[in-house]
Amino acid sequence: MSPLRAYGPILLLGAALASMPFFAASNTLLNAMVLALVIALAAQGWNILGGYGGQFSFGHAAFFGMGAYGTALLQTRFGVNAYAAFAAAVALGSAAGLAIGYLSFRSGLRGSYFALVTLAFAEVFRILANAWPFTGGAAGVLIKLDVRAETFQFASRAVYFWIALGLVVAVMLINRSVERSRFGAWLVAIRENEDAAKALGVDTFSVKLKAITLSAAITAISGAFYAQYFLFLDANIAFGPWISVEALLAPIIGGLGTVFGPVIGALGLHFVAEITRAVAGRVPGIDLALYGTLLVVMVAFARDGIIGLLTKARARLFGSRA
Helix, strand or coil, rough: HHHHHHHHHHHHHHHHHHHHHHHHHHHHHHHHHHHHHHHHHHHHHHHHHHHCCCCCCCCCCCHHHHHHHHHHHHHHHHHHHHHHHHHHHHHHHHHHHHHHHHHHHHHCCCCCHHHHHHHHHHHHHHHHHHHHHHHCCCCCCCCCCCCCCCHHCCCCHHHHHHHHHHHHHHHHHHHHHCCHHHHHHHHHHHHHHHHHHHCCCHHHHHHHHHHHHHHHHHHHHHHHHHHHCCCCHHHHHHHHHHHHHHHHHHHHHCCCCCCCCHHHHHHHHHHHHHHHHHHHHCCCCHHHHHHHHHHHHHHCCCCCCHHHHHHHHHHHHHHHHH
């Protein structure tokens, strides 16, 4: 596949979405799009480990929260510049992924055991953040309002939208590069049959460790941006199960192991949930019930997600024409 064909559609999608604020300047719509892009970022991170590598994680909130708390605490406790704090928070999330991956993969954990371990780490971090005075405890952390570009704060939601979109497009380009690399081929080989990949000479421990480190870094970017956008977070937001669920569901619904799947899944999930809440009212848990229903439907009837359905439809269309 030529570079233009590989990367062109990603850049085209980014350019198309970037024009949205010029035609739809509603703050409500922009806010919804920013939140959807935050989820898409976390989903892209999860997709590297779970979609390409087949290592399903139930606790990506651990990395999201590291990014969120990292940037917030560095600014509020130590007076670090917002951009430097953002970068340091991503490094912190990456380090957390490396540590959790080392402990898990060195112990030979796979499948449901690995999924439960990641869930346990996320829950431990949530409890610690909720109880530790340094993190603000149950009261959370509030970043001082100072609307200036130097503090990574902007008066217009459109600016946040463009930044979030730029981050998503950049991560999509990274994921496309992973797809086309030897590292990506090793990941897919591990997903399909880890024992066979090991027998063929693939260093499965090293590959999985690199995958979870990259996955954690991207998810930490999502968390750091979330904190910078809302300027407030607590343990239930940063390490809560909501982000783990949405980061996992978006690639499954959009298409596992694809570049566009997590973005399509995140946009679809977010707006379907918003419409459901608007129609059903603020019924507690209505969005989670919807997510569960969608997951059952997709697993039962469309295991390749929306991307798989579109691919099959295109094949049938062009096949019938031929």
